[in-house]
Structure formats: structure tokens, C-alpha cells
Amino acid sequence: MKKILILGAGLSTNILIDYLLKNAVEYDWHITLADINEEVAKQKVNGHERGTAIAFDSEDELKLTSNVSENDVVISMLPAFMHRKIAEKCIEYKKPMLTASYASDEIKELNEKAKQAGIPIYMELGLDPGIDHMSAMKVINRVKEAGDELTSFYSFTGGLVAPEYDNNPWNYKFTWNPRNVVMAGNGVSQFIRNGRYKYIPYHRLFDRVLTRKILQYGDFEVYANRDSLKYRGIYDLKDIPSMYRGTIRRPGFAKAWNVFVRLGMTEDNYTLENSENMTYRQFLNAFLRYEPEVPAEIKLRDYCPNASDPVVMEKLKWLGIFDERKIGLKNATPAQILQKLLEEKWSMDPDDKDMIVMQHEFKYKTNGIEKMIVSAMAVIGKDQTETAMAITVGLPLAIATKLLLIGEIDHNGIVLPTEKEMYEPILDELESFGITFEESEYLVG
Amino acid sequence: MKKILILGAGLSTNILIDYLLKNAVEYDWHITLADINEEVAKQKVNGHERGTAIAFDSEDELKLTSNVSENDVVISMLPAFMHRKIAEKCIEYKKPMLTASYASDEIKELNEKAKQAGIPIYMELGLDPGIDHMSAMKVINRVKEAGDELTSFYSFTGGLVAPEYDNNPWNYKFTWNPRNVVMAGNGVSQFIRNGRYKYIPYHRLFDRVLTRKILQYGDFEVYANRDSLKYRGIYDLKDIPSMYRGTIRRPGFAKAWNVFVRLGMTEDNYTLENSENMTYRQFLNAFLRYEPEVPAEIKLRDYCPNASDPVVMEKLKWLGIFDERKIGLKNATPAQILQKLLEEKWSMDPDDKDMIVMQHEFKYKTNGIEKMIVSAMAVIGKDQTETAMAITVGLPLAIATKLLLIGEIDHNGIVLPTEKEMYEPILDELESFGITFEESEYLVG
Numbered sequence: 001m002k003k004i005l006i007l008g009a010g011l012s013t014n015i016l017i018d019y020l021l022k023n024a025v026e027y028d029w030h031i032t033l034a035d036i037n038e039e040v041a042k043q044k045v046n047g048h049e050r051g052t053a054i055a056f057d058s059e060d061e062l063k064l065t066s067n068v069s070e071n072d073v074v075i076s077m078l079p080a081f082m083h084r085k086i087a088e089k090c091i092e093y094k095k096p097m098l099t100a101s102y103a104s105d106e107i108k109e110l111n112e113k114a115k116q117a118g119i120p121i122y123m124e125l126g127l128d129p130g131i132d133h134m135s136a137m138k139v140i141n142r143v144k145e146a147g148d149e150l151t152s153f154y155s156f157t158g159g160l161v162a163p164e165y166d167n168n169p170w171n172y173k174f175t176w177n178p179r180n181v182v183m184a185g186n187g188v189s190q191f192i193r194n195g196r197y198k199y200i201p202y203h204r205l206f207d208r209v210l211t212r213k214i215l216q217y218g219d220f221e222v223y224a225n226r227d228s229l230k231y232r233g234i235y236d237l238k239d240i241p242s243m244y245r246g247t248i249r250r251p252g253f254a255k256a257w258n259v260f261v262r263l264g265m266t267e268d269n270y271t272l273e274n275s276e277n278m279t280y281r282q283f284l285n286a287f288l289r290y291e292p293e294v295p296a297e298i299k300l301r302d303y304c305p306n307a308s309d310p311v312v313m314e315k316l317k318w319l320g321i322f323d324e325r326k327i328g329l330k331n332a333t334p335a336q337i338l339q340k341l342l343e344e345k346w347s348m349d350p351d352d353k354d355m356i357v358m359q360h361e362f363k364y365k366t367n368g369i370e371k372m373i374v375s376a377m378a379v380i381g382k383d384q385t386e387t388a389m390a391i392t393v394g395l396p397l398a399i400a401t402k403l404l405l406i407g408e409i410d411h412n413g414i415v416l417p418t419e420k421e422m423y424e425p426i427l428d429e430l431e432s433f434g435i436t437f438e439e440s441e442y443l444v445g
Numbered sequence: 446m447k448k449i450l451i452l453g454a455g456l457s458t459n460i461l462i463d464y465l466l467k468n469a470v471e472y473d474w475h476i477t478l479a480d481i482n483e484e485v486a487k488q489k490v491n492g493h494e495r496g497t498a499i500a501f502d503s504e505d506e507l508k509l510t511s512n513v514s515e516n517d518v519v520i521s522m523l524p525a526f527m528h529r530k531i532a533e534k535c536i537e538y539k540k541p542m543l544t545a546s547y548a549s550d551e552i553k554e555l556n557e558k559a560k561q562a563g564i565p566i567y568m569e570l571g572l573d574p575g576i577d578h579m580s581a582m583k584v585i586n587r588v589k590e591a592g593d594e595l596t597s598f599y600s601f602t603g604g605l606v607a608p609e610y611d612n613n614p615w616n617y618k619f620t621w622n623p624r625n626v627v628m629a630g631n632g633v634s635q636f637i638r639n640g641r642y643k644y645i646p647y648h649r650l651f652d653r654v655l656t657r658k659i660l661q662y663g664d665f666e667v668y669a670n671r672d673s674l675k676y677r678g679i680y681d682l683k684d685i686p687s688m689y690r691g692t693i694r695r696p697g698f699a700k701a702w703n704v705f706v707r708l709g710m711t712e713d714n715y716t717l718e719n720s721e722n723m724t725y726r727q728f729l730n731a732f733l734r735y736e737p738e739v740p741a742e743i744k745l746r747d748y749c750p751n752a753s754d755p756v757v758m759e760k761l762k763w764l765g766i767f768d769e770r771k772i773g774l775k776n777a778t779p780a781q782i783l784q785k786l787l788e789e790k791w792s793m794d795p796d797d798k799d800m801i802v803m804q805h806e807f808k809y810k811t812n813g814i815e816k817m818i819v820s821a822m823a824v825i826g827k828d829q830t831e832t833a834m835a836i837t838v839g840l841p842l843a844i845a846t847k848l849l850l851i852g853e854i855d856h857n858g859i860v861l862p863t864e865k866e867m868y869e870p871i872l873d874e875l876e877s878f879g880i881t882f883e884e885s886e887y888l889v890g
Binding site: 187188190193194196197198199200201203204208229262263264267269270272273274285286287289290292334 | 632633635638639643644645646648649653674707708709712714715718730732734735
């Protein structure tokens with residue numbers, strides 16, 4: 001019997017646990033689900049004969065040691081900053097580890113140690129990062145194997161509310177960590193187009209969107225992710241002239257969001273004086289010029305020209321930034337106040353479903369002709385437990401765990417799912433769950 | 446005989462050393478000038494019977510110990526980040542210390558230890574911080590002593606090129622640390638006006654200037670400093686409804702500088718790919734949209750509307766940001782590249798003189814009437830050695846050292862020059878050097 005330890009039983013683990021428990025008898029697995037809240041873990045194991053729920057505090061060194069040493073493989077669903085500690089323990093006890101998180105520099109430093117211990121640390125096995133790598137590499141390798149030359153790779157992903165439940169002026173709800181959404185793009189965004197490097201400072205990011213139609217889901221817009229350049233290395237496309245990665249929203253989002261950025265409301269490195277007793281209208285006024293005899297709405301239009309668009313103004317009014325309502329947050333940063341307001345308005349209703357949309361655009365030269373492949377995928381959640389996010393993050397991680405335990409994959413060190421022996425079986429099995437990429441091909445020009 | 450140790454013999458120490466050597470015989474002092482470059486120290490001591498020049502490396506713990514322990518008072522002119530180490534040594538050997546630098550949080554942590562050791566650490570004894578505190582407190586205390594109520598305090602300082610040598614389109618040259626000028630304002634700027642807190646994010650700072658005429662020197666503009674709010678505590682004006690501090694430039698500077706900010710050229714937290722072989726024109730293009738068939742000048746006007754002002758465009762062209770000239774800086778950040786370009790253009794000619802301008806604006810209520818006091822000062826440098834900056838930074842520090850050694854002031858712990866017993870004698874003596882504040886008073890409204 002193989003023993004699997006899952007650390008963390010948060011929302012995104014539902015499908016992962018489900019998959020592993022469903023396959024536990026056939027493959028002779030036992031799953032231990034560890035969470036700081038034992039009750040949450042118990043509910044998710046739900047009395048399954050192959051599952052055990054335990055209370056777990058990552059600060060408890062002794063318990064971490066005993067849990068890691070007693071299991072055969074460790075899946076960490078803990079917040080990313082905790083992975084390093086878990087990885088060090090896995091190396092010490094020579095246990096393979098898997099996560100859906102980015103391979104941070106801190107994790108990459110452990111590459112040699114993991115190799116010496118002879119164990120793999122599989123990172124980026126979720127949706128983005130995860131399915132994006134696998135589905136991209138599938139096309140990239142096919143083009144390369146045909147002897148053709150890739151000239152451009154654009155790739156976009158977004159977590160949105162499903163069309164049927166898309167009923168607010170922003171066409172957006174929180175389907176994932178709200179803080180990450182508020183802070184998105186903070187830092188410079190770098191990409192390359194036809195050999196020219198491009199740098200967009202954060203305060204201009206939402207000025208510079210692309211627009212796309214994706215599958216049957218209509219119109220979207222895309223803003224650039226922070227570091228598209230590093231993917232040239234990850235995808236072995238060192239000399240590709242164009243490389244761009246972006247985040248998908250519905251059209252009009254960026255133009256309105258940009259008002260918050262231009263005001264300074266997404267900043268997170270200082271706190272506002274007396275934020276607790278401030279109203280949202282005073283919060284807004286704190287970023288506008290001192291003109292107490294002019295309504296904030298009019299000052300805003302003057303200071304952020306985007307707000308003079310009535311479609312933008314409707315979004316802002318709907319959120320309540322002009323309201324004389326108390327914020328009630330002590331010593332809050334602008335970003336924290338904005339997040340509080342958004343969480344009241346952008347939260348999912350109990351019956352809402354989420355949606356994941358991903359699109360890759362490859363250009364390549366074949367026999368002197370330039371062609372373009374568009375590969376797109378959309379997943380709609382089933383309910384608030386089986387969300388599209390939980391499905392697309394949990395399934396590839398679960399399948400990779402299976403492949404590892406049945407000996408189909410075998411690595412040492414830090415590994416991303418960019419090799420054929422990983423992405424092929426994972427993508428194949430994802431198809432059986434309805435996660436499929438639809439391809440179309442065009443002549444360029 | 447009292448022995449004075451000066452650590453660091455940089456440009457801003459010329460006047461300080463001069464003053465102390467000139468007074469050394471009368472007061473029976475010996476001055477040891479320590480610099481990493483012994484030759485520089487020797488030149489400045491210039492064989493004076495009361496002076497010794499020594500080589501000094503702040504990394505040399507033993508030498509630091511012997512130097513501090515053998516002297517009676519220590520003046521640190523080293524870069525600010527080194528002060529903590531010096532201060533700890535001064536506390537250990539119970540030697541008073543003086544600097545012209547900000548009392549950082551790191552230094553303030555030593556307050557209790559300095560008190561226990563029974564020694565003063567005088568900080569902020571230069572121009573800004575320094576003369577600004579002294580000249581402000583003089584008026585603030587006068588108003589308070591008359592039983593009147595201060596309602597507003599605005600204060601501006603700038604280091605500029607003297608009018609006669611002000612001969613470039615920016616009306617600006619580097620008279621101080623170029624890096625600080627390039628990075629100025631990076632972070633949020635906070636102030637309060639009529640009880641309303643105002644926050645300006647960095648990317649909007651240069652949109653929001655004040656304009657002023659100062660003394661006989663014509664028109665200036667002012668942009669907000671980062672933290673004006675903390676001065677309510679420093680000046681004991683906790684409940685003052687308006688408090689604003691700013692930096693002075695000549696009119697038009699901010700409108701043109703804002704183009705660099707809006708492009709992202711002042712960012713310093715990432716490096717550009719292949720910066721060494723890039724031209725300045727390519728550097729500019731890296732921040733503009735991808736439109737290789739459109740001239741950078743035209744793209745820039747579209748992307749940064751300020752650049753469509755011919756006065757702004759003249760400034761940009763004069764700097765050479767459109768030039769096809771190689772940058773030649775390896776792995777450089779945008780701010781480093783911009784600084785290199787500016788240093789070629791904004792450097793002082795050998796005969797140029799600098800200028801310091803400072804203006805305070807106090808409003809107060811007396812017998813139900815609101816009045817305003819404007820207190821302004823300007824100093825023009827004598828040459829490139831006796832710069833206005835060296836005079837205004839060095840003299841108050843030198844005078845404070847004298848006051849300490851003759852027993853006119855006596856403190857424990859971290860001390861700023863905000864008490865009458867300090868600012869009065871210092872301001873009085875500064876007047877004898879021609880550093881005078883000119884006051885005018887108005888009725889408000």
C-alpha cells in the first residue's frame with residue numbers, strides 16, 4: 001500500500017481529494033488529509049475507508065516530521081510561502097513532493113539537494129501554472145518535431161464567473177484569492193514582440209489591453225502578466241521573437257480598474273490615517289485634489305479621464321466608492337480598503353458557477369509560409385465545491401500523483417510538467433474529464 | 446584641549462572643516478579628519494597646525510574603536526546607512542555624536558542606550574533636515590508664545606543652479622546626489638490640508654505641483670515630499686489642520702519629468718535585457734507600444750500627452766532620449782540608464798554656482814483674524830568648493846559642535862535642533878554668514 005499525505009484542505013483541494021479517494025482501492029492507496037482545522041479535513045474525507053483526517057499545524061516540527069516520514073508521497077496545498085519548509089523535510093526523508101505552486105527561487109535552490117536525495121519535487125502542476133505549460137508544450141513540441149520554426153507565442157488565462165451568472169457591471173466576481181486580484185500586475189510587466197523588449201510599468205498596465213474572442217464565449221480583454229520573458233527558458237524557446245502572457249477579463253474591466261490604479265487605491269505599502277472612521281467617499285477624496293466645494297464625482301472625472309466614460313462611471317457607482325458609508329477597517333492600506341469593498345460586491349452567490357478560460361496563440365513558419373494555431377479551452381464549474389478552479393488545479397496534480405505512484409514518471413530534483421512523458425498522459429486523462437483544447441489553424445496575413 | 450573626529454571628507458564637509466580649523470586655536474581644539482582616501486583628507490586639512498588627516502575604513506573595527514575612544518566628539522559625514530554603527534561605538538565610549546542626516550528608525554532605536562550612556566546624538570543638523578527645522582521652530586514658537594493658533598504650515602526647499610548659470614532647458618543641474626534626484630518621490634506622498642488627508646501615488650506626484658514666487662528669484666514650482674505628516678510630531682503641531690512639505694524646482698520641470706515617470710523610466714527594481722548594446726532611442730521605445738513603423742517621437746506624444754507640449758519636447762530632445770547613441774551600461778535598471786544620460790547633461794560646469802532656496806508659509810489665527818507669515822531664504826554658492834549646499838549643510842553642524850564643546854548645549858539621547866536653546870544661537874550665527882530668512886506678513890483672504 002502507498003501512503004499519500006495531503007497538507008492543507010482548502011477550497012482548491014476538493015477535486016484532488018475526490019480523485020485520490022475514488023482511485024484508492026484500485027491502486028491500493030491510503031490518503032491522509034492534514035489541515036489546521038481537523039473538522040474541515042474530516043468533512044472532506046467523509047469517512048472514506050482509505051482516508052484519514054488529521055489536525056496539522058505546520059509550525060509543529062515534530063508532527064511535520066512524523067507525518068512526512070510515515071508517508072510515501074507528500075502533496076502540499078499549503079500557501080506557497082510554506083513550501084520550502086515542507087520541501088526540506090521531504091528531502092530529509094527522501095519523499096517525493098508535488099504542488100500546484102510556482103517554483104520560486106527559494107524552491108529552486110533545493111534542486112541539487114533533491115537530486116542528491118534522489119527524489120522529485122514536482123511544481124506547477126495546477127492550472128496556471130500547470131495546464132498552461134502542458135497544453136503549450138504539446139503544440140510547441142509538435143511544431144518543432146515537424147521541423148518548423150516558432151516565431152511567436154501568446155498565452156492568456158483567466159478565472160471568471162460563468163456567463164449565465166455574469167450579472168454585474170464589471171462582468172467579474174472573485175473566484176480566487178481576492179488579494180491576488182487587487183494586487184495583480186503590481187510590478188513591471190515584461191514581454192518581447194518581434195525581437196523588441198517591452199516594459200510596462202504597473203500604472204500603465206491597464207492602459208494597454210489586447211482584445212480577443214474566445215471559443216463560443218464572446219469577447220474578452222487581456223492585460224500583460226509580469227514576467228513573460230522567463231517562459232522562453234521554461235518552454236525551451238530561447239530565441240523566439242515574440243513571447244507574451246496575459247490575464248483574461250471581460251471587456252471594459254481594465255478601463256474601470258485603471259481608475260483605481262491611477263488614484264493609488266491599489267497601493268499596499270502604507271496605511272491611511274484614521275481609516276476606521278473614514279467613509280468610502282472620504283477614502284476616494286483622499287486621492288483627489290483638495291477642492292472641498294467640488295463633488296468627488298466631478299473631481300474624479302477631471303483627475304482620471306477614464307471616469308468620464310459613463311460605462312466606467314456606472315461600474316464605480318455600483319461598487320459604492322462614492323458612498324458615505326463607514327469603512328470600519330483599522331490601520332488599513334488602500335489595497336485592503338479596496339479589497340473590503342470589492343469583497344462585498346464581487347463575491348459569488350451560492351448558486352453561481354465559475355469559469356476558466358485559456359487561449360494559446362502560436363505562430364510558426366513552415367516552408368516559407370507563416371501560420372497560426374489557436375488552442376483554446378474553457379471549463380465551467382459544477383457548483384461552489386466543484387469549481388472550475390478546483391477542477392483545473394486539482395486534477396492535473398492528482399493525475400501526476402497517480403503517474404508517480406504507478407511508476408509512469410520518475411525524476412530527481414525540481415520538475416515542471418514540460419516533458420512529453422508528463423504532459424501527454426495528464427492531458428489525455430484531463431480530456432476524459434471534459435478539459436479539452438480546441439485548435440484552429442490560420443494563415444498569417 | 447578638545448579633540449574632534451570628523452568621519453568622511455566628502456564635498457559637503459568643506460565648510461564644516463574650514464569653520465572648525467579656523468576656530469581651533471581660539472577654542473583649543475584639535476581636529477582629526479578621517480577618510481577612506483587619506484589624500485583627500487590631507488588636502489582639506491592643508492597642513493593646519495590643529496588638524497590631522499588619517500586614512501579610515503569604516504570596516505576596520507579596531508581603528509574605529511581607537512579613533513572614537515581617543516576623541517571627545519564625533520561628527521559623522523559618512524553615508525547615512527553607516528551612522529548606526531558609528532553611533533553604537535559612540536555610545537560604547539560615551540562620546541557625543543553629530544550628523545546632518547535624518548534620524549532614521551534604526552538610529553532612533555538607540556535613544557534609550559544613548560540616554561543611559563549620558564551622551565547626545567545630534568541628528569538633522571544640516572540644511573534639510575536642519576536649517577528647515579530651526580527656522581520653522583523659531584516662527585512656530587513665536588506664534589505660540591503670543592498665544593496665537595497655527596492653522597497651516599507649508600515648507601519648501603530646493604537645491605538648484607544659481608540664476609546666472611541657469612542655462613539649460615530644464616533650468617536644473619545636479620548640485621547634489623544624482624541618484625536621489627532620479628528616485629525623488631518614489632513612494633506615496635502624504636500631507637494634510639484643512640483636516641483632510643491627501644495621498645499622491647508616485648506616478649501622479651508630478652501632475653500636482655504648486656507654483657510660487659520666492660524672494661527676488663522669480664518663479665518656482667513645488668512637488669510634495671513623501672511624508673509631511675510626521676512633521677506634526679517633530680514640530681509639536683499635532684492638531685494643525687494643514688501640513689505640507691515640498692521640493693522646489695523651476696517651472697516646467699515637473700511637466701517634463703512626468704514623462705519619464707509615466708513611461709516607467711525611473712523604476713529601479715529590474716534590469717533591462719541587453720541594456721549595454723541598446724541605444725537611448727531603443728530604451729525609449731522599450732516603454733512605448735509596439736508600432737515599429739511609427740517614429741518614437743509621435744508614439745511618445747500619443748502615450749504621454751505632456752510630450753505634445755513643445756516646451757516639454759524641447760527638454761526631452763535636448764537630453765538626447767531620441768538619439769541612436771549606445772547606452773553602454775551592463776544589466777542596468779531604467780533609473781540607472783536615465784541617471785547616466787542626465788549626468789552627461791545636468792552636470793555643473795567648473796564655473797557654475799549652485800543655489801539653495803527655502804520658503805516657509807505659516808498661517809495663524811490672532812484675535813479672530815487669520816494671518817500668514819512667509820519666511821524665505823536663499824543662498825548662492827561661492828564656487829564649486831564653497832557651494833551653497835556645503836555652506837548650508839556644514840555651518841549649522843559646525844556651530845552646533847562649537848555650542849556643545851563650550852557647554853552651551855547639553856543633552857542625552859537622540860536630539861533634533863527644534864529647541865530654542867539650539868536653534869537661536871545657530872540661526873544667529875548663520876546670519877553672520879549671510880544665511881538670513883526674510884519675513885513678510887499678510888492678512889489671509
